[in-house]
Amino acid sequence: MEILNALVVFANFVLIPATAYGAQLSLGALGVTLIYGVLRFSNFAHGDTMAFGTMVTVLLTWWLQSLGASLGPLPTALLALPVGIAVTALLVLGTDRAVYRFYRREKAKPVILVIVSMGVMFIMNGLVRFIIGPDDRSFADGERFIVTARDFKQMTGLDEGLAIRTTQGLTIVTAVIVVAALFWFLNRTRTGKSMRAFSDNEDLALLSGINPERVVAITWILVAALATIAGVLYGLDKSFKPFTYFQLLLPIFASAIVGGLGSPLGAIAGGFVIAFSEVTITYAWKKVLVYLMPENLEPTGLVQLLSTDYKFAVSFVILVIVLLFRPTGLFRGKSV
Amino acid sequence: MTKRDALLFAFVALLIVGTGALQSWNTALGILNMGLISAIMALGVNMQWGYAGLFNVGVMGFVALGGLGAVIVAMPPVGEAWAAGGLRAGAGLMMGLVSIAGAIVIWTRMARGWGRTGAMVAWLIVGFVLFRAVFDPAVDAIEAVNPAATGYLGGLGLPILLSWPVGGLLAAGAAWVIGKTALGLRSDYLAIATLGIAEIVIAILKNEDWLSRGVKNVIGLPRPVPYEVDLQQSAGFVARAESIGIDPVTASTLFVKLCYAGLFAVVLLGLIWLSEKALNSPWGRMMRAIRDNEVAAEAMGKNVKARHLQVFILGSAICGLAGAMMATLDGQLTPGSYQPLRFTFLIWVMVIVGGSGNNWGAVLGGFLIWFLWVEVEPFGAFVMDLATSGMADGSPLKAHLLDSVAHMRLLTMGVILLLVLRFSPRGLIPER
Numbered sequence: 001m002e003i004l005n006a007l008v009v010f011a012n013f014v015l016i017p018a019t020a021y022g023a024q025l026s027l028g029a030l031g032v033t034l035i036y037g038v039l040r041f042s043n044f045a046h047g048d049t050m051a052f053g054t055m056v057t058v059l060l061t062w063w064l065q066s067l068g069a070s071l072g073p074l075p076t077a078l079l080a081l082p083v084g085i086a087v088t089a090l091l092v093l094g095t096d097r098a099v100y101r102f103y104r105r106e107k108a109k110p111v112i113l114v115i116v117s118m119g120v121m122f123i124m125n126g127l128v129r130f131i132i133g134p135d136d137r138s139f140a141d142g143e144r145f146i147v148t149a150r151d152f153k154q155m156t157g158l159d160e161g162l163a164i165r166t167t168q169g170l171t172i173v174t175a176v177i178v179v180a181a182l183f184w185f186l187n188r189t190r191t192g193k194s195m196r197a198f199s200d201n202e203d204l205a206l207l208s209g210i211n212p213e214r215v216v217a218i219t220w221i222l223v224a225a226l227a228t229i230a231g232v233l234y235g236l237d238k239s240f241k242p243f244t245y246f247q248l249l250l251p252i253f254a255s256a257i258v259g260g261l262g263s264p265l266g267a268i269a270g271g272f273v274i275a276f277s278e279v280t281i282t283y284a285w286k287k288v289l290v291y292l293m294p295e296n297l298e299p300t301g302l303v304q305l306l307s308t309d310y311k312f313a314v315s316f317v318i319l320v321i322v323l324l325f326r327p328t329g330l331f332r333g334k335s336v
Numbered sequence: 337m338t339k340r341d342a343l344l345f346a347f348v349a350l351l352i353v354g355t356g357a358l359q360s361w362n363t364a365l366g367i368l369n370m371g372l373i374s375a376i377m378a379l380g381v382n383m384q385w386g387y388a389g390l391f392n393v394g395v396m397g398f399v400a401l402g403g404l405g406a407v408i409v410a411m412p413p414v415g416e417a418w419a420a421g422g423l424r425a426g427a428g429l430m431m432g433l434v435s436i437a438g439a440i441v442i443w444t445r446m447a448r449g450w451g452r453t454g455a456m457v458a459w460l461i462v463g464f465v466l467f468r469a470v471f472d473p474a475v476d477a478i479e480a481v482n483p484a485a486t487g488y489l490g491g492l493g494l495p496i497l498l499s500w501p502v503g504g505l506l507a508a509g510a511a512w513v514i515g516k517t518a519l520g521l522r523s524d525y526l527a528i529a530t531l532g533i534a535e536i537v538i539a540i541l542k543n544e545d546w547l548s549r550g551v552k553n554v555i556g557l558p559r560p561v562p563y564e565v566d567l568q569q570s571a572g573f574v575a576r577a578e579s580i581g582i583d584p585v586t587a588s589t590l591f592v593k594l595c596y597a598g599l600f601a602v603v604l605l606g607l608i609w610l611s612e613k614a615l616n617s618p619w620g621r622m623m624r625a626i627r628d629n630e631v632a633a634e635a636m637g638k639n640v641k642a643r644h645l646q647v648f649i650l651g652s653a654i655c656g657l658a659g660a661m662m663a664t665l666d667g668q669l670t671p672g673s674y675q676p677l678r679f680t681f682l683i684w685v686m687v688i689v690g691g692s693g694n695n696w697g698a699v700l701g702g703f704l705i706w707f708l709w710v711e712v713e714p715f716g717a718f719v720m721d722l723a724t725s726g727m728a729d730g731s732p733l734k735a736h737l738l739d740s741v742a743h744m745r746l747l748t749m750g751v752i753l754l755l756v757l758r759f760s761p762r763g764l765i766p767e768r
Contacts, residue, residue: 042524099754111391111523115688116757118681122750125677129743246676250535253528261524305464309543316532323521323529 001158006291008160012149013287018279019272020168020237023175026271027230028248029255030182030264031223037199037262038219039100041113046227046252048124051245052091053228054235055132057084058139065141073143073166075236084232089224095120096220104216121246128242137240140167167236178229179268182222186264191218199262247312251278254315258322260329269330274315282308341696341765348703355711362586365593367710372600373662375702378686379607379695380654385684386693386767387620388647389627391523394514394530396679397537398507398652402659403669404541405503407554410664411491417481417546421474422489425546428471435463478546488549496558500603500660507656508649510537515645534680541671548669555668561595564588596665603661604699607654611695623647624693655683677746682709685749689756691763700765708752709745716744 028050035043043049060080070076099120103113146169149161186192191214198205198215206212231245238244255274259266284302293299306313322329337345352371356364377395384390439456446452479487510533518529541548548554567573567588577587614620626633626640634640663669682705690701720741727734756763 042527099758102758111389112757112761114391114524114527115684116754118684119750119753119757122677122681122685122746122753124750126743126746126748126750130740130747133740134743243675247535250528250532254532257525257528307543309539310536312532312535312539316529316536319532320517320529323525324517327521327525 002291005158005160006288008152008156008158008162009287009291012160012162014276014279014283016162016164016168018276020171020233021279022272022275023171024230024234024237024271025248025251025255025275026268027175027178027226027233028252029259029267029271030179031226031230032252032256033259033262033264033267034219034223034226036256038195038215039104039113041110041117042253042261043223044114044117044249045095045121045124046223047246047249048121048128048242049088049092049224049227050231050234050248051128051240051242052124053084053088053224054231054240054245055128055242056087057081057228057232058132058137058235058240060084061139061141071142074170075140075142075167077139077141077232077236078170081228081232085225085228088228089221091124092220092224093217096216125242125246132242134242137235139240140236142166165237167233171233171237174229174233178226182226182264185222191215195219250312251275251315254319257319258329260331263329263331266329266331273330274318277318278311278314281305281314282311337696341700344700344764345696348700348707351707352703355707359714362589362593363710365590365597367707369593369596369600369665370662370710371703371706372597372604373658373665374683374686374706375699376600376604376607376658376661377655377683378690378698378702379604379611380651380658381683381687382651382690382692382695382698383611383647383654384651385687386698387615387623387627388644389523390519390644390648390651391527392530392648392651393527393676393680393684394532394534394537395655395683396674396676397530397534398510398655399659399662399679400534400537400541400671400674401506401510402500402503402656402661403663404548405506405656406496406499406557406660406663407548407669408491408506409494409499409502410496410558411554412493414481414486414488414490417478417486417489420481421477421546424474425471425478425489428467428474431463431470432467435460435467438463475544475546483552486549487552488546488554495560496664497560497599499664500657503660503663504653504657507659508653511649511652512645515648519644519648520641531676531680534676538671538674541669541674548671551672553668553670553672557663557667557669559667560599560664561592564592567591600661600665603657608695608699615695682749685753687763688753689763691765691767693767694763694765697763697765697767701763704764705749705752708748712745712748713742716741716748720744 028046031049032043032046035041035046057077057080060083061075061077064070064076064079069079071078099116100113103116143166146164146166147162149163152162153159184192186196194205194210195215195218197208198210198212202212205215231240234245234248251274252271255270256267257270258273259268259270282304284304286299286301286303289299289303352364352368355367377399380398381392381395384392439460442456442459443452446455478489481487514529514533518526521529542550544550545552564585565588568584573588573591574584577584580587582590615623622633622638623643625636626638626643630640686701686705687698688701689705690699691697717738720737724734724737
């Protein structure tokens with residue numbers, strides 16, 4: 001019984017939140033890694049692309065809500081999501097046409113493209129703040145919980161409750177579907193294969209008649225979709241605030257690099273590694289240990305390794321450890 | 337400097353003087369002072385990027401460390417807090433250092449294999465637990481001492497001007513640690529690593545109340561220049577102000593700002609002189625040779641890694657120096673106000689727009705971009721007023737547009753950066 005209670009507490013405060021957060025990070029990191037693989041630069045504007053996509057979705061959700069549209073137990077944002085993706089795709093395609101294409105033709109060094117993406121980051125950041133403002137916005141609606149803590153206690157008769165929020169369930173389900181679709185696309189379709197070929201060896205891909213502009217355009221569309229989905233899921237789960245999305249850049253980059261830049265599988269693994277380390281290291285373990293330890297050995301403190309404000313430090317330390325001991329990441333990404 | 341460069345500087349000077357004449361001299365001097373500090377930050381980033389091609393996006397962290405330097409040097413010590421837990425906190429920190437050093441020794445001395453990994457991890461875990469056991473009670477004791485006014489260890493109570501080099505040294509120390517771990521990696525990784533370290537520095541400043549009072553802010557840093565109130569009470573000053581025909585209150589604020597401007601200008605001129613000497617010496621040529629072709633430079637017997645570390649530390653130290661100067665100018669350390677867009681990426685815009693690789697370019701960029709950063713807002717408000725003048729009063733769109741003017745500056749900076757990168761990638765004053 002004690003062990004079961006400990007397990008439930010663990011699942012409630014660590015396993016489920018970390019899984020949802022890991023799924024969100026993975027989706028974000030997939031976008032970064034795709035850009036890195038095909039366009040060969042680290043896109044600093046990715047966090048703000050996520051913010052832009054989420055903003056469009058939020059605005060549309062509000063409009064739909066004002067019309068009285070709803071998906072019943074599911075958040076209305078899901079209805080708005082496809083439009084959000086489409087608008088974001090148009091924006092990133094426009095950015096590519098207006099900004100990045102020039103440097104691609106010039107064969108500029110990757111670091112120049114990174115600086116260019118800094119400029120794009122400024123513009124997108126300003127745009128989002130200009131349109132929706134810098135404040136916290138919440139746009140989640142529908143049923144709040146799949147399982148509430150009270151129902152769970154009644155069902156099992158345990159002392160501890162397990163709550164699964166709709167947004168957490170939704171995040172995990174959506175992430176699985178999106179990742180499955182992405183891998184099917186990359187591995188099974190002609191276009192996906194041409195993308196991977198382009199990523200592996202650009203010259204060879206060009207020789208075999210792959211149209212680089214088409215590959216780039218499809219990459220941007222995929223990135224827009226991934227970024228918007230990741231952003232909307234994160235926003236539903238927590239809340240939407242432009243600055244938080246900018247700060248997500250660090251754990252997302254950490255996930256992509258830990259997994260190995262350019263490797264989609266690595267991005268997913270990296271996302272979960274970062275999410276689980278952040279949550280386990282900043283969680284106060286007292287509640288779990290109280291059930292596991294004999295009474296006289298129970299901890300007096302919170303047993304929290306680091307305060308939650310240091311969660312960036314966690315992703316950073318993992319990043320540094322991986323870079324020092326395995327510079328190409330867990331899944332052997334590229335290194336230029 | 338060529339004639340064209342001098343003209344560009346004259347143009348920026350005209351912009352600032354124009355602000356003084358049209359808007360207010362207080363604003364103009366405010367822009368000048370922060371412009372001087374921004375120019376110093378830009379010099380630091382230019383050293384790393386322009387001379388050596390190192391991509392540091394952690395400027396904010398080094399600037400904040402400089403600000404911490406100002407607190408540690410200039411604030412009066414809190415005797416009670418030192419008595420309550422000063423020694424214990426010191427011992428805890430030493431323990432932390434010993435456990436990290438020990439882990440490094442284990443890693444380098446022991447034979448490869450699982451034994452080594454296990455030993456290091458075990459050592460680190462024991463070290464961490466001991467560190468927390470010693471350190472935590474000390475922190476609680478220090479933070480319990482009069483939390484509303486102090487709740488931290490305070491500083492050394494030395495003159496604040498001394499904090500400028502100390503801020504530089506703090507930043508240099510951090511740069512040494514980062515450089516040692518991250519400089520061997522490729523450019524993108526260095527960028528992410530510095531981005532991360534900057535966030536961590538800010539997180540530490542926000543949370544370690546015993547050190548920096550955290551989000552409670554340290555206010556009232558001592559000043560190197562007279563206080564306005566004292567000036568207004570000094571008969572000689574009031575008489576002199578009235579003799580030139582300025583209201584004594586305005587005169588006192590202007591005088592204080594001019595004093596700061598004088599101090600900052602001395603530092604900036606000294607740094608420009610040193611950087612120009614360095615850039616045009618064999619050392620500077622070697623740096624650029626390494627930047628342009630690392631392999632060739634290495635083949636010529638240059639120690640690329642050591643030189644990178646050197647220039648990384650130098651540039652970061654300059655950013656730290658500027659950070660301490662900024663804390664001095666503000667008279668406070670507010671960890672919550674450090675934003676990467678403002679303190680990292682804006683400095684980058686300055687360097688790129690001014691001209692990377694050219695010290696004068698970086699300085700010009702510092703002044704120009706800071707001027708724009710301040711002035712875009714009132715100008716944007718003016719444009720927005722004009723654009724919305726046709727709309728009905730009270731329409732939500734009009735209200736929203738007028739409210740959002742504040743965010744125009746990010747947009748403008750992005751557009752400027754992209755335009756310069758596209759049409760004049762070497763900046764206003766290119767490297768020569």
